[in-house]
Amino acid sequence: MQLYNKLSAKERVELIEKAGKDRLTLSFYQYAKIANPQEFRDHLFVVWDQLDVLGRIYVAAEGINAQLSLPADRFNAFKSHLDTIDFLKGIRLNIAVEQDNMSFLKLKVKVRSKIVADGLNDETFDVTNKGVHVGANDFNALIEDENTVLVDMRNHYESEIGHFKNAITPDVDTFRESLDIIEDDLKDHKEDKNLVMYCTGGIRCEKASAYFKHKGFKNVYQLEGGIIEYTRQVKEQNIENKFIGKNFVFDERRAEKISDDVIAQCHQCGKPADVHTNCANDACHLLFIQCDDCKQEMNNCCSVTCKEIHALPYEEQKALRKGQGNSNDIFKKGRADHLPYKKDLRNIFEVLKPNKQ
Numbered sequence: 001m002q003l004y005n006k007l008s009a010k011e012r013v014e015l016i017e018k019a020g021k022d023r024l025t026l027s028f029y030q031y032a033k034i035a036n037p038q039e040f041r042d043h044l045f046v047v048w049d050q051l052d053v054l055g056r057i058y059v060a061a062e063g064i065n066a067q068l069s070l071p072a073d074r075f076n077a078f079k080s081h082l083d084t085i086d087f088l089k090g091i092r093l094n095i096a097v098e099q100d101n102m103s104f105l106k107l108k109v110k111v112r113s114k115i116v117a118d119g120l121n122d123e124t125f126d127v128t129n130k131g132v133h134v135g136a137n138d139f140n141a142l143i144e145d146e147n148t149v150l151v152d153m154r155n156h157y158e159s160e161i162g163h164f165k166n167a168i169t170p171d172v173d174t175f176r177e178s179l180d181i182i183e184d185d186l187k188d189h190k191e192d193k194n195l196v197m198y199c200t201g202g203i204r205c206e207k208a209s210a211y212f213k214h215k216g217f218k219n220v221y222q223l224e225g226g227i228i229e230y231t232r233q234v235k236e237q238n239i240e241n242k243f244i245g246k247n248f249v250f251d252e253r254r255a256e257k258i259s260d261d262v263i264a265q266c267h268q269c270g271k272p273a274d275v276h277t278n279c280a281n282d283a284c285h286l287l288f289i290q291c292d293d294c295k296q297e298m299n300n301c302c303s304v305t306c307k308e309i310h311a312l313p314y315e316e317q318k319a320l321r322k323g324q325g326n327s328n329d330i331f332k333k334g335r336a337d338h339l340p341y342k343k344d345l346r347n348i349f350e351v352l353k354p355n356k357q
Ligand SMILES: [Zn+2]
Pocket: 266, 267, 268, 269, 270, 271, 290, 291, 292, 293, 294, 295
């Protein structure tokens, strides 16, 4: 029985192209007690591999977090399989706003200690005592309220290219960091303000809201289903969209466009731009924003040094890398001192009293 992905990304691209079928990109998560994560993981892999599912799925004793794509004509079969699993029966699936057949090129189902690397010790607070979930309509009304502090629970490279109007966007690399910053900056407003949070698909707010309630915040709200579900409801119910720019996503698409605004700038020349790229130098791989002109001039690299290394024969590059660790952790590297244009996302207090019209 095959329990692991065997095809390379390149082989997979060819297969998807040859199949000529539309694929659907979607995500979902569920906190649930899973007695044997490894067994559950193997079961999912076997069934989903047969359904031609591709994606990144984390399974833990605390639940499942799945981001994936599948052939559109297998959607009902996939749903039926989810319905055979107690805690996934009838679960809401977040369907991606912008579809791309190549959003995922492998099926990876991994057992982890947690479904989101939240850095929290769950023993210290009640994770089931969550904030109030609000849909798009209520959320819109809530964030117009004078007494609301709206916080983006994502990392700096995510909020840089898109966020809700008037949102506080902490300048953090990790979820754990943002919790401390927010708690500290809002410590005098635990009772008089509405703390309203959002993230990509809702999963991070699930823990954050319980955490802040535990820390004494009285009025804690979270956007149900995150930006993805918000966008769907905005379209379906024809209500005002208050999200500007792009929604950063963790697959090959990198982002989906929610409004036409370009709110970020090229990290090299400062021109309006909001396309993330990885430095083409394999030893660097820095995730940064680059405009088309700089992309051409710099040969898709983040610095002159990287451009020079990238231009060397492959064997020489390999020799240079020898002995250095693999620095492929792209999503943690979204900033570097040599890039002159970087949005300053700090200043929580300055935005605490924004000019709301
Ligand atoms: Zn540029």
